[in-house]
Amino acid sequence: MSAPQQNITSTAGFAYGAIGADIHVFGDGTPLYVLQRWQPAPEADAEWLRELPSRMLNARYALVEFTGREAELAQLRQWRTTGPRLAVRWLHGPGGAGKSRLAAQFAAEAQQDGWLAVVAVHGPGSVLPPPGSQDLRTEGHRGLVLIVDYADRWPLSHLTWLLSNALLHRPELPVRVLLLARSADGWPAVRAALANYQAGTSGQALEPLPATGERRAEMFGAARDGFADRYGLPDGSAIAPPASLDDPDMGLTLGLHMAALVAVDAYSRGKPPPGDMAGLTIYLLDREHLHWANLYNDGTSRTGPGAEHYATPPATMGRAVFAAALTGAVNRAAGSAVLDRVGLGERRDGILDDHRRCYPSLGGDDSTVLEPLYPDRLAEDFLALTTTGHTADYPAQHWAAGMAATVLAHVAPARPVTFLAEAARRWPHLGPASLFPVLRRDPRIAVDAGSAALTALASIPDVDMAVLEAVASRLPTPERPHIDLDVGAVAVLRKITPHLVATRDDPRENARALSMLAVRLAYVGEDHEALDVATEALRHWRAFAGDRAEALPDLAAALSGVAARLDSLGRPAEALPYVDEAVERYRTLLAVLPNLPAHLYAGTFGNLLIRQAVIMARLDRLDEALNRAQEALALFRRDPARYAAQEASATETIAYIHRMAGRSDQSAEESSHSEAQLRELARTDPARYLPALANLLVSRSEDLDRRRDHAGSLAAAEEAVALYRPLVRANPGLYRSQFADALRVAGKRAAAAGRLPEAVTACEEAVAEARKLTGPARDEQAGRSCYQLALAQNQMSDHLSALRWAEESAAHFRSLVERQPANLPDLALSLGYAAKIRHDRGLEPAKALAAAREAAEIFHWLSQRDEQMYGMYARTCAGLVTQIEGSLQTGVRRT
Template identity: 25%
Template sequence: MISSPGALLDPRHEVVPFHGRTAELAGLARWRDAAVLRSVLLLHGRSGVGKTRLARRFAGDDLVVVDDADLAPWHDVLALLRDGPTRVLLVARAAGWWWSATRQRAADLHYASEDLELGPCPEEHDRVFAIACERFADALDLPRPDVAPPRCDTFHDVHLAALAAVHGDRSDNAVEHVRRVVSVDPDPPTTGRLAEDALAVTLLDDRIAPAPDALDTLLRAAERWPHVRDRAVELFTADPGLVAKAGAGQLRVLKDHPEVVARQVFDDPRCHGDVLPALLTHALLRDAEDLRERAELNGLLSARAALAALREEAVRASREEVSLRRRLVDHDPVEHRPALADALGDLSLRLVAAKRAEEALFVAEEAVAWCRLVTADDRDGAAQLAAALDRLGLRYAAVGRKEDAATAVAESAELFDELARQHPASFRLDAAKTAHHLAARLFEVGRRAEAGHATRRAVLQWRAVAADDPRYEAEFAGTLRSVAALLAAFGRPTEAAAVVRESIGVLRRLAEVNPRDFEPVLASVLGDLGVLFRRLDRRSEAAQAFEDAVAVWRRVPRAADRLARAWHLLADSAVTNEVARAGARMALLLWQLTGCHDGVRYAETLSLYARRCAEVGTDLDHALAAAHRAVELLRSARAEPERLARAEHAVQEVVRAHPARTRDLPSSP
């Protein structure tokens, strides 16, 4: 039995029964049952309006609910979405930039998104007040009060007024309601709406200082109580180190006070990727008057917004920076041209992220034009021109202008090579990266001899960079893998295999020192090598590579799906039938353990297992069932015709190996 007054107000207990919200429940049901594969919905509204109760009423086994989602670290929400639930319901007091960032990240993971704002229902407050008075009085074994319902803003306020009335309060004042309830509660809550209001009422007395150990409650209360926000500003001004003790979500309430928290937030790695740095930068712009300062702040805002996945906001800030830089160039072209060229380059990147490829190309071309003017005045601008040309090559490639892309990157590579000869410590890395880009562009336009030369040059330059500075070994290994994929795609699998072997050597060294970060990459690249050997019809070497990949994946936590795939590849390449069958069976077991036993890859493993059983004449009853199940899954998934044809052929193979069953089977799967 609930006897604590504060606990009676907890929406999770539903002492006052849930009712109403018919339209909202219908809207949530339509969202839940929509035909889209995965979707996220934000249910938002002011504190106390009934979001938690509505979400709890609607929640079910097929729905993930995140309460106070605006306070959750962005990477935790992203990790949840990456796990792939079909429906995610986020509950928060407000939308804003954090929601813009979340829905963009959700879209990147192929989630649809929508939001539903929950408003107050003042027409129901009188009835709710009467019911709450009855329920609270009965729960506390106190007389039911006979009082008129006060005017309230939300359902929580109505419940609070009712609970205060049960304890003899006859006022029409929310502050007095809080004081009365807290005064009779032997165990007042330390979190939640009542705790926030109790703290806010306490801080009405200027003689009382807020306790630093109640930061979360203080900052949450500051959203609704202006005097609490003022007290929070005073507290953080006196002790800036408190920023490290509060979450980024809670600190957003201080976004209009960058002078208090900005320096600490900008240096705090916990806030990187959150919208808070962008919000604070936006506030700093409010008081900036100098033209150059405004341009620089807009550039910072664009970068911080982009880091937080606020792509449209990043584009707007970048456009404003370019506009301001143009005005500065009008005053002094020589001094401000380099900054304008950089701002245009940044705007091009922001437009790419916002999926505006044609516009990004136009801006990148203008950036190169300004860089040429800069270089004409000062040869030291060659590095800026080379970088702009490299980016322009990417923009040309994105819109299918392959010859133009090759021309731009070739000029960039020539400039960086010259700079690397003159200043190797400063530009050898840029030269190595651009040589890799040039190889890709040359392969795309059919200039294979030149592409091969650029590829070898990229590997040599990267090898030298990594040898001089081991910090670049991981990037070197990644580049080798990318080069190998390029060689394989353009018909050079033997060269690709040699490059992958070198990448594996680097990754083995890295994995010995840091297995958590590099063993998954090592296992993946071993799989790449196996695929290349299989393409070269070097089956025993392919099987060995896949066996090595299996051994590494076994050591990687939470990698059952990738281990299953590695077992599948090993089974598909094994030289002996028994090893192949055992590998396929292990892959099946792992797919089932992961819960992924209704997809295309599982179907392909079923088909492979069936074929392997047919080859050795073992377990043919199970093999036949597996082969038919594979066909059913692939048909349901509307898989490519080639995949379906292979699965149907596997059925025929098992039937031929099991003649006693043919008379009981249909002639065609």
């Protein structure tokens, strides 16, 4: 067999290929992320390491034998070898806790056990690994481990794309995705997105090392011996810890490693080491300054090729290192622009070259400049100590705050805001001296920095609340989810909202703040907390509203918000009283102000009526639901130009209610009108209206089938599937349920056309997509998809598979009907079909009889309410019961 070949084309200056995995890129060809096979730690020259001792703290070199986190490693080992096929874990702990080293050991063990270990490097804002191709084929491997560092700094949409990669979705291949992060703040939203992949999810915190016991001493000893070996010291056992290992800072792996490194370096130089964490940090930074001075005084680089001339004064190099800590590694053009901005443009090329000699690219790419200090915590401490306002024995610089402000104003702010905020958590002077003044002048910088930066900002213990309030005021209005900002927005609003409510005697503004937080919480999947906050917001709105007519719209919106949260939790019966009250509040407003212009209330009130109609329909109150939807439609038609989209939504809601009531002609008429409206809207604004058109086409397919237009029905379903495919790839959380429904209907229509293999394929995909959902939507879509797959399999004479799918369908509907009684007919159909298959094939007749009797009882009860719709089903199931009972009595067995 010939070796695989791949042709790679450079796009946007970067060439990258992957065998066995997807590649996701932006429109300009820049990769969203790069996947690479995990590699063990590279060998590093001991003399080069000793030049700058901080190099030894970089986890990528793994100079210290893994020790001290064996219990945590055992947890990861058990997670890898047990559980579902796909599992994702969020491993979180503060900077320096040892996440990267633990992940490296985990990957090494997995690789030794025959697993393929892969790392993902985020693309935007990062210097990517050297171009090339990666062979990521999984054949011959027992499983796959994917390591994602800095996961909390990835935009959620980018993580979602990564998690959709085909590499992770090989049938029967165990996959473990380990996401490394500093905090757990981003995990709920990621976990909610993962629900779409039916993945096992878990979080694991790296707790501080216990102060008692031998773990800290053991870890210090291992680090000391590893560093002593690089210093050529045959026996480091005589080197004592420079500080008490019981100190809280020694609860971090990095703290112990810093203590060991400083102790060894000071011992080798015949100097006493400092005795506290700040002193250890300053010692290492002093060694950086000494290295810059030695190079400048020598005039050569002992580490660069050919010992090129080195001409950057130490003070200038300090400014470049400060800039690099803020920007991170960048390409040369970007680095030149940064030095121009901060006043180092006169010798920028020489400075960049000299800086790269001190801090070469980790990837070995000569085009990369401004590689920052490592580890990150040391870079953060350098930023803080260089900025005026602390009392530590380290020379602060007058230019530092101004340089930080300049960098924040002219580069992508995600890294600098995050690093300054993380440093400000340990160095209280840094916020007031540097970060807060910049954000006070332009709070949008924090918003532009993204979720990770907002989360870090909100986590500063003594954050300036006025600054945080200004940042909150610049958040985009939450009219719809903002997948890459909502997590950070929630962190900010969680911090600022209680403060505002406690310090501000304004129930209206407090209610608005709580309502805003409730909506944001719902967007990140915190449904229960969102309900609690929405309920508190409603309490404030009630306190404010009283008899004020002008407050009624806001009070109605708050009532609707509580209803929406309850409905999203699958509790429509509890939601209905709230939405009923909201509608009545609006009616009171219109009675008080009969001359109120329609454009001031029609859209809001109409949407409220639609919500009421949908909840009523779910509770099987179809006549009332139809009245509300028709009332909303009448409001929207008063101003068709303004409310064209809402009119189409109302029309489709009416069609949906007619469909549930079995009135196919009326449903078809309404959906036809809605389709024409949406096609026109989608023609002018496809991004906004194509999703609505796709949703409508699914319903339209059902209506056309009822009118015996089978060709038109199949075409509508297939068009809906085609429209949904790119939508679900872009936002699976938003469109997964509709996509599953479209696939199910397409399968149903294909089966009716006699295209059974296509029908089975479509229904199998529908089931797979539906199983990735959560909550009531999962049961409803999976129940319907399984039922349709059972029909198709039975038509293809695969009766045992058909029985399995019919019984799974019944299980889904059984868990749903308590919350949504409107699905009782679906449960009865699934039970009846499972009973029929068992009876026809002579399989466990007692089970067949039990299922048939339950289906008959349900349909009998339903037929008493609507004989025309359910009478035939009741009689059919009753007849099936009689047949099975007769078979049991006579001992007849079908084959």
